[in-house]
Amino acid sequence: MDVKNLSFLFSCVILGINLSTAGLLKCYDTGNFTTNSTYGKNLDLFLSSLPANVSRNGGFYRTTIGQGSNVVHGLALCRGDTSSEACSNCVNLRVKEIKASCPNQTEALLWEGDVVCLVRYANRSIFQTLELEPSQAGYNTGNILGVTWNVTPFYHIWANLMDGLVERASNGTSSLKFATGIANVELEKIYALMQCTPDISQKDCKACLNQTVDQYQRCCLGQRGGYVLTPNCHFRWDLYSFFNSSDDTLNLNPPPPHISPPLSATNNSTNRGDNGGLGSQAVVIIVVPIIILVAISALACILLRKRKNRKQENKSADNNNSLESLRFNFSAIKVSTDNFSENNKLGQGGFGSVYKGRLYDGQDIAVKRLSDNSVQGDLEFKNEVLLMAKLQHRNLVRLLGFSFEGKERLLIYEFLPNSSLDHFLFNPVRRLQLDWDKRHKIITGIARGIRYLHEDSRYRIVHRDLKAANILLDDDMNPKIADFGLARLFSVDQTHDATSKPAGTFGYMPPEYIRYGTYSVKSDVYSFGVLVLEIIIGEKISCFRSEEGEDLLTYAWQSWKRGTEMNMIDPALKDGPRIEMMRCIHVGLLCVQAIDSNRPNMTSVVLMLSNYSMSLPLPSRPAFVDSTMEPLQLTVNEASVSELDPR
Incomplete structure (x- = not known):
């Protein structure tokens, strides 16, 4: 095992931990119940039976218990490539976590787990209804430029893979709406997965997945891997395999057929290479404990951080989620405007210049680059963006999002071709x-x-x-x-x-x-x-x-x-x-x-x-x-x- 392969393995372990432990928890403030109430007993009955029922029903289970004001509507969903045993174990852990985190709320939602599973319940009907909020997006810390300098072809293939998976997942059955895919880009592979709760329609599933892809592009474009979770769907992609592929896995560019090495190639020393260096067995003995130690340390840090984050108020979390869903990657906007080229400049105002931009998916945007003499702080800027984003009217220009880096502050609007x-x-x-x-x-x-x-x-x-x-x-x-x-x-x-x-x-x-x-x-x-x-x-x-x-x-x-x-x-x-x-x-x-x-x-x-x-x-x-x-x-x-x- 050479240094290059060792480095790649190390990065995969760290990146995998970052994404697999991400999740979305929401304890709604729509109502509360007491432990011994009828609603509480109905909820306990639903949650206690959930692990067994979801594994028996192919990874998706929904039911209604009780009636009137004490009715509990609930569901659970496991990832489409999960075994029955793994699905049951995941849901069992989520049940314990959601009871501890939302002890008396009549409505709650939790996405989490190594392979991600969903537990959700409410005292209102949540079936066959598309809901896009709350949502949670995340990404790896590595930048895509560390993989390839040829970003445009990379994202063209990435977008094609996302489009293909949206179609496949949304056209699933009433028991499974799930799709995986692989695409080859230069020396790398893009792995992606999408899934909807099977109770929603093909149209709603497609809309939900398109929304998650759009949200990822706004917040995290340019990062090496990422995910988005919503109440009715989720998607994830990365540069290493994190799912169990099958014959149904979408493969945009099948790799060339594998050619077995000659038998003599296996007749190597187990302790030393031909050049006298350490053999693979010695490298494994040294490296594996180090990787395990780093992985355990990283996992402990993440668990501590998650425990701290869960103590924050739900209202604050909702605002952050809404704000992050509007945030564009600064590098992506810079590329879209050709580095704020004069040729793309639409006008100049008292608060800055406006440029035309084009995102990698072909969408035209108007980018307002605020002048650097403003004394407005980051918090005030974010609050203003959140306020403007909530103003929705056919006769107001629509704010698509924002971006900032250092002193640079950008507002991204819909592009209107007829000017002013x-x-x-x-x-x-x-x-x-x-x-x-x-x-x-x-x-x-x-x-x-x-x-x-x-x-x-x-x-x-x-x-x-x-x-x-x-x-x-x-x-x-x-x-x-x-x-x-x-x-x-x-x-x-x-x-x-x-x-x-x-x-x-x-x-x-x-x-x-x-x-x-x-x-x-x-x-x-x-x-x-x-x-x-x-x-x-x-x-x-x-x-x-x-x-x-x-x-x-x-x-x-x-x-x-x-x-x-x-x-x-x-x-x-x-x-x-x-x-x-x-x-x-x-x-x-x-x-x-x-x-x-x-x-x-x-x-x-x-x-x-x-x-x-x-x-x-x-x-x-x-x-x-x-x-x-x-x-x-x-x-x-x-x-x-x-x-x-x-x-």
């Missing part, structure tokens, strides 16, 4: 592509997105930087609000806040914010009103001048008072419905009123834009129009003012 609204609206040629139907759809979509932020989400958020450049457009020209760098979270009963450093973009900032630093949801309403008037007129507020030298708001107000508001409308919209256009001008003027309390909230705005039987109040003077206001030179340029205090 200003790219079309303020270009005399591209503006012609925006007919009235598209512009009206953009106006109403922005309104719904702001309403969601202010009133419909679980949080109350003031964006503070709504402008055409921060409205992105998808393939169908649907608007999506972007760039939450200045956003502020309000409490439920909070109406206003203030800052000594107003931040935003001149022209879109209301007077109370510029003068006093006071902002509220009505600040966003004002910015929306400016956007509406820009969309109808087709020009930027900072660039517009009428023939009489009026700025955009003054021109809109005077046209309204004179009854000549039809002259405001972009000539490219000559074929549009005048009633809709007039109504949008009316709503825009209501939103830019100088006194913030006079401006409507966004729920009213959405109703005004969609319900034509609703009568509208007359607007009062817009901001920055009357001479009693101090003159503000807001049209010299459209500078964005950045606020650098911690958020």
